Amino acid sequence: MKLLDSDIKTREILGWKGIHLLNYQFSACSMKTRIYLNLKNIPFKSHQINLSAGENFSPWFQGINPRSLVPVLIHDGDVHIESNDILQYLEGCFKNNPLIPADKQTQVSELLSFEDDLHIDIRNITFRFMVPKLLNKGKKAKPKSNDKATLHGEVDPLDDANRKFWQEYEEFGIKDEDVKESLIKMNNALKNIDSILNENDYILGSNLSVIDIAWFIYVTRIQHANYPVQDRHPNVHEWYIGLYKNKKFKDEVQIPSIMKLIIYLYALVLKIKGRGITNFLPK
Ligand SMILES: N[C@@H](CCC(=O)N[C@@H](CS)C(=O)NCC(=O)O)C(=O)O
Numbered sequence: 001m002k003l004l005d006s007d008i009k010t011r012e013i014l015g016w017k018g019i020h021l022l023n024y025q026f027s028a029c030s031m032k033t034r035i036y037l038n039l040k041n042i043p044f045k046s047h048q049i050n051l052s053a054g055e056n057f058s059p060w061f062q063g064i065n066p067r068s069l070v071p072v073l074i075h076d077g078d079v080h081i082e083s084n085d086i087l088q089y090l091e092g093c094f095k096n097n098p099l100i101p102a103d104k105q106t107q108v109s110e111l112l113s114f115e116d117d118l119h120i121d122i123r124n125i126t127f128r129f130m131v132p133k134l135l136n137k138g139k140k141a142k143p144k145s146n147d148k149a150t151l152h153g154e155v156d157p158l159d160d161a162n163r164k165f166w167q168e169y170e171e172f173g174i175k176d177e178d179v180k181e182s183l184i185k186m187n188n189a190l191k192n193i194d195s196i197l198n199e200n201d202y203i204l205g206s207n208l209s210v211i212d213i214a215w216f217i218y219v220t221r222i223q224h225a226n227y228p229v230q231d232r233h234p235n236v237h238e239w240y241i242g243l244y245k246n247k248k249f250k251d252e253v254q255i256p257s258i259m260k261l262i263i264y265l266y267a268l269v270l271k272i273k274g275r276g277i278t279n280f281l282p283k
Contacts, residue, residue, distance in 0.1 A: 001082045001085045001151075002078060002080050002089070003066075003081065003151065004152055004153065006150075007066065007079075007149050007150045007153065008063065008064060008149055009062075009063035009064075009147040009149050010064045013064060013074055013077070015077060016074050016077055017076055017077070018043070018075075019043065019045070019073070019074075019075055020044065020045045020074040020075075021033060021034065021044050021047065021071055021072070021073055021074075022047045022049050022065075022070055022071060022072040022073075023046060023048065023049065023071040024050060024051045024056075024070050025048060026052075026255060026259075027070050027071070028119075028218070028221055029070065029071055029083035029119070029217075030070050031220075031253055032087070032213055032214055033071045033073070033083050033086055033087065034046070034252045035213050035217075035248060035249055035252050036087050036090065036210060037090070038248035038251075038252070039099060039213070039248050040090070040094050040096060040097050041097070042090065042094055049070050052136075054140065054141075054142055056068045056070060057141055057142035058142075059145040059146075059147060062145040062147070063148065063149050064149055065079075065081050065149060066081075066149040066155075066159055067081060067151075067156055067158050067159050068159060068162065069162065071083055073086045073090070075089075075093070082116075083116075084113070084115070084116055084210075084214075087112070087210050087213075088100065088108075088109065091210070099208065099209050099213070100209060101204065101207065104204060104209075107204075108204070108209065108210060108211060111211050111214075112210065112211070115211075115214045115215070118218070120165075120182070121181075121182035121185050121186055122218055122222070123165070124174045124178050124179050124182040125179065125182055125183065125186065125221070125222060125225050126221060126224075127169065127173075127174050128173070128179045128225075129179075129225040129226060129266075129267065129276070130221075130224050130267075131266075132262070132266050133169075133173050136169070140166055141162070141166045141167070179280055180282075183227075183277070183281050183282060184282045186218075186222060187282050190219075190229070190236055191232075191233065193215060193233070193236055194232075194233040194234070195235075197236060197238070197239050201242075202239070212239075212243065213249075215236075216240065216243050216244075216249055217253070219236060219240050220253045224255070224263055225277055226267050226276065226277045226278075227277055227281075228278070
């Protein structure tokens, strides 16, 4: 989704030449975009927006993305938001190493949109089983900036939805019924992918595509949350191991040892309390 020049209030970026990615090292959608850029050998300048410190709600960033979300692509001063739109836009610009087969553009678009719909579920699973609430304090949505970017001239409703998510998270955390629902959806999607991978090397058939990148990120994330991928979806596990061997994938999903330790200890506490992920998974 390309923004209009008049949408952008942080005007300095309009003069940026080449490819710039405003992203956060540990954000799922950012990882997806970086892996894509790596696989296509597209040189880009990465600008880190620290979500844990709430930098996505700084007036500077709010003046760029009306949704206050990463990633944002700036290509010769044009601003693009929404990770899946960014991939499809870049594929149109860079024809080398195709990752969206020309004859499957509609299917890819539908599958990316399905994946995007599950983003809230990945959030629920992450913030319920991977990141203790205490560590998410800085994530409270900061007030709307006076110079907020617009979406094609209008106020963007998805920004309010995101702010509401953080407000409810602050008050209630992730509720049992929400995370259960999210796990059902994730389990169903992975079951389906598992049966596809029983017959194919990749999700779209015999060639690697953006759909593999997108699901590689989700599988990374749910594994961190201790979802038993290998037990439940063995073909997905095999496919994942294969992709993980590639540095262009692997390097983008690394997390620091301290984060691994926190995740491990948090999972242990939840397990002892009988509130771990396995207590919520569908049969
Ligand atoms: N549909 C959007 C989702 C973007 C999104 O939710 N990004 C997250 C990181 S993965 C973010 O910026 N979160 C910051 C926040 O919620 O405050 C996309 O694909 O770009």
